[in-house]
Amino acid sequence: MLAESLAISAVLFTIGVVGVLVHRNAIIIFMCVELMLTAVNLTFVAFSRFYGATGQVFVVFVMTVSAAEAAVGLAIIIAIFRHRQTVNLSDINLMKG
Amino acid sequence: MDQHYPLFYVFHFYLFGVIAIASALAFVTRKSPVAAALWLVNTMFALAALYVMLDADFIAAMQVLVYAGAIMVVFLFVVMLLNLGHPSEIPDARGKWWKLAAAIVGLALLSMVMTISRTRLPESLVMPRDFSVTQAAKYNAVGTIARPLFNEYLLAFELTSVLLLVAIAGAVVLGRGRESNAR
Numbered sequence: 001m002l003a004e005s006l007a008i009s010a011v012l013f014t015i016g017v018v019g020v021l022v023h024r025n026a027i028i029i030f031m032c033v034e035l036m037l038t039a040v041n042l043t044f045v046a047f048s049r050f051y052g053a054t055g056q057v058f059v060v061f062v063m064t065v066s067a068a069e070a071a072v073g074l075a076i077i078i079a080i081f082r083h084r085q086t087v088n089l090s091d092i093n094l095m096k097g
Numbered sequence: 098m099d100q101h102y103p104l105f106y107v108f109h110f111y112l113f114g115v116i117a118i119a120s121a122l123a124f125v126t127r128k129s130p131v132a133a134a135l136w137l138v139n140t141m142f143a144l145a146a147l148y149v150m151l152d153a154d155f156i157a158a159m160q161v162l163v164y165a166g167a168i169m170v171v172f173l174f175v176v177m178l179l180n181l182g183h184p185s186e187i188p189d190a191r192g193k194w195w196k197l198a199a200a201i202v203g204l205a206l207l208s209m210v211m212t213i214s215r216t217r218l219p220e221s222l223v224m225p226r227d228f229s230v231t232q233a234a235k236y237n238a239v240g241t242i243a244r245p246l247f248n249e250y251l252l253a254f255e256l257t258s259v260l261l262l263v264a265i266a267g268a269v270v271l272g273r274g275r276e277s278n279a280r
Contacts, residue, residue, distance in 0.1 A: 043214075078175065
């Protein structure tokens with residue numbers, strides 16, 4: 001089942017990357033990042049099944065980081081929305097060359 | 098890794114894998130943030146089922162509580178706070194070539210990750226077949242994680258609390274806004 005888990009994880013990670021590239025809504029892009037983090041978690045759990053339980057400890061750390069990231073990132077999105085009245089990334093182009 | 102699995106196990110493993118990937122595809126093709134968030138919750142639940150099948154019961158419970166429960170509720174909360182529930186009517190200025198390029202990049206990345214994941218790890222690292230079962234019987238599902246977490250990774254665990262403190266402070270400072278700074 002290790003190969004299957006890694007394949008599922010790879011597909012989910014790729015879906016997350018393509019979502020980040022395709023979407024323009026900051027909140028959906030943020031959810032795509034969460035999907036990528038979860039896909040990596042599946043890799044950790046699959047390896048921990050066959051190579052010892054340490055991988056599950058790293059899943060705990062990844063979950064903590066993604067929770068912190070969600071809190072700070074959504075606060076940033078709220079701050080941007082307050083300034084620009086939009087979360088469409090095409091309209092947030094102050095630093096565009 | 099030539100272990101023999103019962104057909105019942107294999108069938109459900111593939112079933113939940115297909116559910117996870119299908120919900121992720123539905124998630125990424127939605128325009129409305131609320132529908133996307135709900136499909137992502139579905140993906141998280143299917144992944145939790147996969148975790149249970151990989152003998153990581155505690156991680157599965159945490160996946161449902163933290164991801165599907167807490168994080169997605171925060172996302173939906175922000176969507177409704179900013180009133181973004183309806184899909185944006187502004188068309189993407191980058192045109193359809195950008196989507197084609199994104200698809201090509203995705204296929205290239207997928208082939209790369211698949212190739213990497215086919216690497217054979219040394220067999221000496223592989224635990225005995227009933228490793229996780231005996232481990233779970235000896236210490237229970239929580240103890241399996243708690244032992245390494247509070248022994249080898251104690252420093253990292255303590256640093257996690259600093260990370261969470263910084264995140265809380267940062268979220269409060271960023272979310273407070275300009276008006277309340279004036280007082």
